[in-house]
Amino acid sequence: MNALVLLFAAAGAYGTALMFGTLGEILTEKSGNMNLGVEGIMYMGGIFGLLAPNIYETAVGAGNANHFVAILLAMLSAFAIGGLAGALFSFITVTMRANQNVTGLAMTTFGTGVAKFAGELRRLKVGGYVTLSNDLKFAFDNHFMPQFLKDIPVIGKIFFDQNEFFYMGIILAILMHLFLTKTKTGLYLRAVGESPVTADAAGINITRYKYVATIIGGGISALGGMVYTMTTAGCVWIEASISGTGWLAVALVIFCTWRPLNSIWSSILFGGLMIMYLRIIVPFFPMELYKILPYVVTIVVLVITSMRNIKDKQPPASLGLNYFREDR
Amino acid sequence: MHNAIELKNIVKRFGKVVANDGINLEINYGEILCLLGENGSGKTTLMNMLSGIYQPDEGEILKKGEQISIRSPRDAYSYGIGMIHQHYHLVDVFTAAQNIILGLEKEKMDIAAVNDKVLEICNKYGFDIDPKKKVYDMSVSQKQTIEIVKQLYRGAEILILDEPTAVLTPQETDKLFKVLRNMKKDGKAIILITHKLAEVMDVSDKVAILRKGKYVGTVNTNETNPQGLTDMMVGHAVSLNIDRPVYENPTDKLVVKDLTVIDSDGIARLDHVTFTAKTGEILGVAGIAGSGQKELLESITGLQHVSEGTIQFINPDGKGIELVGKTPIQISKIGVGMGFVPEDRLGMGLVGSMGMTYNMMLRSWKNGKGIFFKKKEPEEQANKVWKNLEVVTPSIDFPVRKMSGGNIQKVLVGREIASRPPVLLTAYAVRGLDINTSYAIYNLLTREKMNGSAVMYVGEELDVLLELCDRILVLCGGKVSGIVDARNTTKEEIGFMMTTVGGLKGGNS
Numbered sequence: 001m002n003a004l005v006l007l008f009a010a011a012g013a014y015g016t017a018l019m020f021g022t023l024g025e026i027l028t029e030k031s032g033n034m035n036l037g038v039e040g041i042m043y044m045g046g047i048f049g050l051l052a053p054n055i056y057e058t059a060v061g062a063g064n065a066n067h068f069v070a071i072l073l074a075m076l077s078a079f080a081i082g083g084l085a086g087a088l089f090s091f092i093t094v095t096m097r098a099n100q101n102v103t104g105l106a107m108t109t110f111g112t113g114v115a116k117f118a119g120e121l122r123r124l125k126v127g128g129y130v131t132l133s134n135d136l137k138f139a140f141d142n143h144f145m146p147q148f149l150k151d152i153p154v155i156g157k158i159f160f161d162q163n164e165f166f167y168m169g170i171i172l173a174i175l176m177h178l179f180l181t182k183t184k185t186g187l188y189l190r191a192v193g194e195s196p197v198t199a200d201a202a203g204i205n206i207t208r209y210k211y212v213a214t215i216i217g218g219g220i221s222a223l224g225g226m227v228y229t230m231t232t233a234g235c236v237w238i239e240a241s242i243s244g245t246g247w248l249a250v251a252l253v254i255f256c257t258w259r260p261l262n263s264i265w266s267s268i269l270f271g272g273l274m275i276m277y278l279r280i281i282v283p284f285f286p287m288e289l290y291k292i293l294p295y296v297v298t299i300v301v302l303v304i305t306s307m308r309n310i311k312d313k314q315p316p317a318s319l320g321l322n323y324f325r326e327d328r
Numbered sequence: 329m330h331n332a333i334e335l336k337n338i339v340k341r342f343g344k345v346v347a348n349d350g351i352n353l354e355i356n357y358g359e360i361l362c363l364l365g366e367n368g369s370g371k372t373t374l375m376n377m378l379s380g381i382y383q384p385d386e387g388e389i390l391k392k393g394e395q396i397s398i399r400s401p402r403d404a405y406s407y408g409i410g411m412i413h414q415h416y417h418l419v420d421v422f423t424a425a426q427n428i429i430l431g432l433e434k435e436k437m438d439i440a441a442v443n444d445k446v447l448e449i450c451n452k453y454g455f456d457i458d459p460k461k462k463v464y465d466m467s468v469s470q471k472q473t474i475e476i477v478k479q480l481y482r483g484a485e486i487l488i489l490d491e492p493t494a495v496l497t498p499q500e501t502d503k504l505f506k507v508l509r510n511m512k513k514d515g516k517a518i519i520l521i522t523h524k525l526a527e528v529m530d531v532s533d534k535v536a537i538l539r540k541g542k543y544v545g546t547v548n549t550n551e552t553n554p555q556g557l558t559d560m561m562v563g564h565a566v567s568l569n570i571d572r573p574v575y576e577n578p579t580d581k582l583v584v585k586d587l588t589v590i591d592s593d594g595i596a597r598l599d600h601v602t603f604t605a606k607t608g609e610i611l612g613v614a615g616i617a618g619s620g621q622k623e624l625l626e627s628i629t630g631l632q633h634v635s636e637g638t639i640q641f642i643n644p645d646g647k648g649i650e651l652v653g654k655t656p657i658q659i660s661k662i663g664v665g666m667g668f669v670p671e672d673r674l675g676m677g678l679v680g681s682m683g684m685t686y687n688m689m690l691r692s693w694k695n696g697k698g699i700f701f702k703k704k705e706p707e708e709q710a711n712k713v714w715k716n717l718e719v720v721t722p723s724i725d726f727p728v729r730k731m732s733g734g735n736i737q738k739v740l741v742g743r744e745i746a747s748r749p750p751v752l753l754t755a756y757a758v759r760g761l762d763i764n765t766s767y768a769i770y771n772l773l774t775r776e777k778m779n780g781s782a783v784m785y786v787g788e789e790l791d792v793l794l795e796l797c798d799r800i801l802v803l804c805g806g807k808v809s810g811i812v813d814a815r816n817t818t819k820e821e822i823g824f825m826m827t828t829v830g831g832l833k834g835g836n837s
Contacts, residue, residue, distance in 0.1 A: 184429070184437040191419050191430050198417035201381070202431030203402030311464045312421055325381065 007272055007279045009157045012166055015271025017042075017228035019169040021249030022256065022263045023176055024221030028086070029253060030180065031213035032193035033093060034320040036104025039246025040111020041085045041218050042225030045078035046242045047115040049226025050235065051122060052077035054130055067139035070132075071164075074140070074226055082222020085111060086215040094210045097322045108246070119237045130237040140230040158268075165227045169264075172220070176260035189213055193316030196323035206323055224249065248274070251298040257305060257313040270294045330393035332357045332517040333378070333409070333486055338387035340373055342730070344722045347373040351387070351543045353536055357485070360508060360518045362528045362549075364561055365538035369762075371521045372414070374538070375488045378519075379411035380404040402431070410479030411488040416471045418463045425459040428478045449480050453510045454503075469500040476507070487511065488519045493527055505531045525554040537561055558763070570770050570795040573778060575608025580642050581782035582628070582664075582751055587637035589623045589806075597623040599806045600637070605751065605782040610773060612797030612814060613786040615826055620806040621786045625753050629664060630656040641751070665749030677740055680729030684710035684721070687728055688743055713742035717768050734761050738769075745772045752776055755786040770796050790819050802826055 021042050028035045035041075052073040057065045085107060092103045122130045132140075141163045143150070149160040180186040191199040192209045200206055225242055233241045252270055256262035277290035305313050335353040339346070348370045355361045365371045376382045378389070380401040388395050391407055398404050404411070418427050425442045443459040450457060457466075457473050466474075472492060479487055489508075493501045508518055508531060522528060528535055529549060537544040537560045544560050582605040589598040598620045605611045613621055626632035628639055628651065640648035641662055651659055678687050688706035696702060710724040717738040721731055728736055741757050754773065758766040773796070777783050787793045793800055794814055802809040802825040809825040 182437065187422075187426060187437070188430065191422070194419045194421060195417065198419050198427075199430065201379075201401050201411075201413070201417040203400065203405055204431045311462070314421075317420065 003279060005154055005157050007276065008268065009161055010275055010279070011268050011272035012158060012162050013271070014232055014275055015267040015269075016163070016166045016169050017224045017232060017245060018249055018252060018270055019173065019263055019267040020165075020224030020227055021221045021246060022224075022252040022267055023169070023172055023260055024082070024217040024219065024224065025249055025253045026217075026256065026258055026260055026263065027176065027220065028214045028217030029258060029319055030189055030193045030316060031210045031217075032196060032316055032318040032321065032323070033090065033210055033214045033217075034100050034104065035086070035089050035107065035214060035218065036101060036250060037085060037089060037107025037111060037246075038221050038249050039242075039244075040108040040115075041082050041221045042111075042228070042246040042249070043115035043242050044081045044085060044111045044118075045222025045225030046229040046233075047119045047122075047225075047237060048081040048222070049074045049078035050130060050132075050229050050237055051118065053132055053136060054122065054126075057132060057136060058126070062133040063135060065133070065136055067136065070136050070139060074230060075223060078222045078226035079219035082225075083215045083219040085222070086218025087211065089218065090211045090214045093322055094207055094214075097324060100320050100322065115242075116239050119239060123237070132235045137235045140235060163231055165231065169227075169267075173260045173264050180260065190316070193318060196318050196321075200323070200325060221246075221249065248294055251295060254315075255298050255301050258315060270297075273297065331355060331390070332359075332392065334390040334393075335374070335378075336388045336390065338374065338377060338384045338389075340370075340377060340382060340384055345720075345730075347541055348377075348384075349541045351538065353543075354546070355486070355517045355519060355534070357517050358512055358515050359534065360512055360520060360532045361546075362532035362535045363519055363521045363538065364525075364528060364535050364557060369538040370541040371538055372490055375411060375490060375519065375521060378404065378409055378486075378488060380409075405431075405482055405484070408483060408485040409488070410482070410484030410486070412472065412475040412479065412490065412492060414490040416475055418471055418474060420464040421462065423460050423462050424457055424466075424474050424477075427463060427474055428459070428481050430478075432482060446477060446481065449477055453480070453507050453514075455507060469496055469503075472496070472504075480511075485515070486517045486519070488521070490521045492520070493522065501527070525557055528557065529554060561763075570767070570792070571774060572795065572798075573774065575778055575780070578606040578608045580604050581607045583638075583640040583642065583648065584628075585638045585640075587624070587627055587639065588635045589620075589627055589632055590635045597806050598627065601803075601806075601808050602637075603801055603808060603811060605784055607750075607780045607782050608777055609798045610777050610783040610785050610796060612793040612800040613784060613803060614790065614793055614800055614822055615803035615809075619803040619826075621755065621803060623806075624803070625755055625784075625786065627652075628659075628751075628753060630654055630659040660749075663750040665744055665747055665752045677743075678728050678736065681727050683723070683725035683727060684714065684719070684739055685724050687739060688713075688746070691743055691747055709743070709746050713739060713746060716772070717742050717765060734765065737761055738765055741769055742772075745769075745776060748776065748779070749781065751782045751784075753784045753786075756788060757785070758792070759788070766792075790822055793822070794819060 021038055025035065025038050053065070053070040056070060056073050089103055089107055092098045093100045119130060143161050143163055145160040150156045152160070180190060188199065188204050189209055191202070192204060192206055196206050224245070228242055228245060229235065229237065248270060252263065252266060255266050255270070273294045276293065277287045331354045333355050335351055338348050338351040340348040351374055363371050363375070373382065377384050378398065380398045380403050383399065389398060390396065396407055398407065398409070419430070425439055425446055428446060429442050446459040449455070455473050455477055457470055457477065463471060463474070476487070492504060496504060512518060520532065532549045534546055534548055535552065535557060536546040537557070539561060584604070585602050587598055587601040588596060591597050601620070601624065613624065615621055623632055627634050630651065634652050637652070639651040641651055641664065642648050649662060651662070651664070679690065685703065685707050688709045689701065692706060693701060707724065713719060714721070714724055719731070719735050719738045721735060728739060737759070738761070741754070744754070745752065757769055761769070773783055773785065785793070785797060794817070797814045799811055800814050800817070800822060801811050802822055804826055812822065
């Protein structure tokens with residue numbers, strides 16, 4: 001039991017990065033854009049999220065850095081690079097009408113490359129690991145909830161012994177849910193992703209919705225990369241660290257059936273599946289099989305949802321398709 | 329007094345194809361105008377320019393005498409122009425009310441208030457929909473109703489309906505026309521795109537006629553008649569008589585006995601259907617939609633699981649081959665050809681991005697030997713279809729997807745007929761086609777018949793069945809209601825058999 005509680009507590013930390021990556025991609029896909037570049041975007045978010053506080057701390061000197069400013073800079077920097085990637089993706093697919101899958105895959109390669117290049121450049125500059133002082137490291141992984149809450153058996157460890165990004169992710173998921181279901185803009189965005197012809201005929205500016213959703217979605221996904229570097233990876237840039245997380249986020253979007261609220265519990269679950277091989281060791285069971293568990297679960301969910309064919313749980317109808325008004 | 333909308337000298341080109349060439353049009357408030365024309369005559373293109381989907385290349389649009397420019401659907405709304413397209417623009421996973429408020433800038437996101445306002449409009453004009461229902465649970469006619477209410481909700485005073493009755497039952501059509509008349513009384517200007525003459529005469533005040541992208545003229549409905557309209561529409565009088573020669577010595581070709589098909593719900597879609605199709609004969613199949621026509625054709629071609637009964641294909645030497653239990657490819661090799669025209673013409677049988685030549689090859693590639701294909705034969709075939717059926721396309725390599733609906737259908741039907749099978753099955757071969765092309769297809773079918781093929785023709789229009797076919801098989805609820813000699817029967821008799829098993833004389837199947 002205790003092992004399981006510890007597993008899920010740790011899963012929450014790992015799952016937070018996934019949650020951001022997934023929420024960003026949900027927003028993007030709701031507009032009908034399938035951005036397979038999440039992996040690259042999270043990579044870039046990872047390094048740029050570290051670079052900003054790193055440069056800030058170098059400038060003011062270790063120990064003088066304001067925690068709040070450092071966190072804000074990390075988030076802004078990651079969001080900006082993700083938004084930029086989203087804008088590039090939109091320009092190539094919406095304006096230039098290139099194939100979304102190809103563009104997304106290219107974005108993954110590109111983003112991974114940019115991140116590794118930027119990381120290496122900074123490493124040479126500072127001469128050693130790109131990292132932060134212990135003071136700031138603590139600020140980024142601050143389990144700030146009061147002790148008596150953490151002491152509650154089982155849930156205390158899982159829900160209250162978490163860092164600030166965990167709660168930000170949950171609030172973001174709830175906000176996105178309200179946005180998509182209760183606001184007019186959210187309704188219009190869904191219309192664009194479901195049936196751009198309909199939205200266009202209704203006078204909705206397809207291009208604007210696709211651009212804005214993809215840019216903000218890219219920004220949110222990049223925050224996931226930042227969260228990964230600053231918490232799970234301990235504020236140190238390690239080239240291979242994020243590898244695979246972006247793809248898992250893409251799988252999670254399907255697992256969540258495109259609903260933000262589902263991303264809360266499912267990213268914790270996937271976080272757990274990802275690190276299970278470290279925590280629950282079964283003799284003679286190969287680690288590789290453990291590691292593919294999240295993907296197996298995704299496939300099973302995909303099969304079940306398409307077999308049941310519930311209309312409300314299908315992907316946005318025009319997902320991955322480009323829209324051109326005079327196309328016949 | 330100025331017209332509600334006036335179009336002056338509108339021109340629209342798609343690449344090399346001129347879709348609209350100098351069109352003039354006028355409509356007033358409190359008026360129903362029918363826009364009449366054959367397939368591909370540019371009706372929909374013209375109306376798409378009014379609703380902001382396309383921009384005209386030349387010409388001007390005036391509203392109440394003032395020139396306006398409609399750059400987007402949003403512009404169209406602001407000018408009070410609303411179009412109900414042939415393919416409904418609705419989001420399936422939204423409710424009726426959510427669909428209705430799509431794109432409304434000033435509207436607050438207050439679904440309860442929207443629901444009330446929708447019901448108010450429904451009561452005013454006599455619609456019947458539930459604003460809270462999701463679109464994927466609705467019938468076609470209900471979806472159309474949402475489209476109309478959507479336009480009224482945003483205050484449209486000029487309504488354009490693109491072939492609204494194509495998907496409706498006669499009762500639903502009557503209901504729609506009643507609503508249209510209510511709207512006309514309320515001072516709306518209504519433009520109706522159609523090619524059904526009876527409806528034109530029934531509902532319209534004025535008729536504007538297009539022919540091959542050109543404007544022919546506008547007439548008042550009460551000063552014309554169907555014959556006059558047809559003349560204007562096709563340019564020259566169309567012979568009303570379908571040539572029906574008699575083939576000497578017909579022999580049995582397809583013997584169907586006690587064919588029964590039970591579907592997954594346990595309902596008998598076909599119930600002991602027995603008939604014989606003969607060489608040199610067109611056997612018509614009549615019946616209300618969904619009476620088992622689809623299951624019958626699919627059973628013969630091997631696409632449907634047959635629960636009971638036999639289907640014998642008789643060789644010229646008199647020996648029979650059992651078709652039940654064979655795969656579709658085997659059956660097609662034996663010589664049963666299928667020319668089925670679905671509602672979605674590109675969905676089945678044609679590859680949109682390919683030209684006519686390669687689409688012909690899709691049928692015949694199996695006959696080729698070696699690893700390379702030969703392009704010559706399909707090319708000849710494509711040329712033949714192009715010429716014989718007057719397909720409007722710049723070349724036989726022009727992508728099929730970019731042709732108009734009617735022309736796509738000509739390619740599809742032309743290809744099936746060109747493969748010249750001993751048994752040719754066709755369903756709705758002329759659905760949506762204009763009169764001239766329909767005749768071209770009738771003649772092709774008759775030619776196949778005189779060459780000794782057994783032709784089966786599943787059709788919708790009784791008049792055509794009566795003039796084209798030799799015998800007519802009438803289906804009613806999966807049962808054979810009767811088989812009649814098309815030369816000695818009346819429309820009323822068949823109509824009665826369609827609704828009552830056995831018809832007037834009792835079952836003689």
